[in-house]
Amino acid sequence: MPDSLSRSAGTATDSAPAAAIAVTDLRKTYAGTAKAPPKEALKGITLSIPRGSIYGLLGPNGAGKSTFINILAGLVNKTSGKASIWGIDIDEHARSARAAIGIVPQELNLDPFFTPREILDLQAGLYGVPKAERQTDALLEAVGLKDKANAYARTLSGGMRRRLMVAKAMVHAPPVLVLDEPTAGVDVELRQSLWAHVRELNRAGTTIVLTTHYLEEAQELCDTIAIVNHGQVVACESTENLLGRLDSKEMVVTLDADLATVPPAFAAFDAKLETPRRLVVHYKPSETRVADLLGAMAAAGLAVKDLSMVESDLEDVFLQLTRAPAA
Numbered sequence: 001m002p003d004s005l006s007r008s009a010g011t012a013t014d015s016a017p018a019a020a021i022a023v024t025d026l027r028k029t030y031a032g033t034a035k036a037p038p039k040e041a042l043k044g045i046t047l048s049i050p051r052g053s054i055y056g057l058l059g060p061n062g063a064g065k066s067t068f069i070n071i072l073a074g075l076v077n078k079t080s081g082k083a084s085i086w087g088i089d090i091d092e093h094a095r096s097a098r099a100a101i102g103i104v105p106q107e108l109n110l111d112p113f114f115t116p117r118e119i120l121d122l123q124a125g126l127y128g129v130p131k132a133e134r135q136t137d138a139l140l141e142a143v144g145l146k147d148k149a150n151a152y153a154r155t156l157s158g159g160m161r162r163r164l165m166v167a168k169a170m171v172h173a174p175p176v177l178v179l180d181e182p183t184a185g186v187d188v189e190l191r192q193s194l195w196a197h198v199r200e201l202n203r204a205g206t207t208i209v210l211t212t213h214y215l216e217e218a219q220e221l222c223d224t225i226a227i228v229n230h231g232q233v234v235a236c237e238s239t240e241n242l243l244g245r246l247d248s249k250e251m252v253v254t255l256d257a258d259l260a261t262v263p264p265a266f267a268a269f270d271a272k273l274e275t276p277r278r279l280v281v282h283y284k285p286s287e288t289r290v291a292d293l294l295g296a297m298a299a300a301g302l303a304v305k306d307l308s309m310v311e312s313d314l315e316d317v318f319l320q321l322t323r324a325p326a327a
């Protein structure tokens, strides 16, 4: 096992890589069948997921999120490109790379006749974690299932099962944990408690990658968001910046008289003259009030005949980025 992995998730050392996951020009084309043509699911994804982050991977159905995760998990063979997990190349050191990642799949595939303790022990056995190093009780406690350690999995609620899945993905103490749609079909209360667990794991040093359809979930949890559409990254920036796109409104002003140029007072507002009588101004509602803009127009001697506002919200941004037809 490479040195870079010989540490627990909670004790990142200087030798730990800056990127928990790094992929370069990752491509996947699924082979066609007699009935279906080949499908290019990933069209050259380049991403660097910072160590210690909670990273959101968003995209509509069929965008390629599962393909991306399954390549990292070693479940799907990439067509081309490079990928490394915790600095370990998935081609050169497939086993070590897989040991650096824990995946919580969408489906709750737990054996109903095993108890949480047995399920975690079995999983630890699969990963070759020596008995003395197993953290079964600590993990069960971390996901709030200590008092259910010996209950049959079939008697656990949906939320408990999902938390057990998280613990199962953590038995080999991977520094990177991927949660695939962790709260699909989960009620609001449970969602909050799952989020709290995810934050706790992250505070303890685990890098979290989350795929979700819920913008609200990504907004709440993730420090960085990548939006994938048709197998391509269409946005990748801090959640703050992405939301910053929302703190943006457009005011379209119809004037009474022609203007030759944009008045200097509006240079800071990315103002444009669409026509000599149509001035478009962009502003941040958090910083600028409409009344101030109108005041500035009056001061500049502009007679406003009519005005309209164009608003955007996170959903608009997402839809704008993901509704574009495939290239």
Ligand SMILES: Nc1ncnc2c1ncn2[C@@H]1O[C@H](COP(=O)(O)OP(=O)(O)OP(=O)(O)O)[C@@H](O)[C@H]1O
Pocket: 030, 031, 039, 040, 041, 059, 060, 061, 062, 063, 064, 065, 066, 067, 068
């Ligand atoms: N085994 C496969 N064979 C052929 N095509 C596939 C296969 N798996 C996925 N695809 C196709 O590749 C594209 C990407 O699928 P993928 O499951 O990665 O998307 P996704 O973003 O995870 O979607 P969802 O949000 O619905 O889970 C889709 O068009 C899908 O139909």
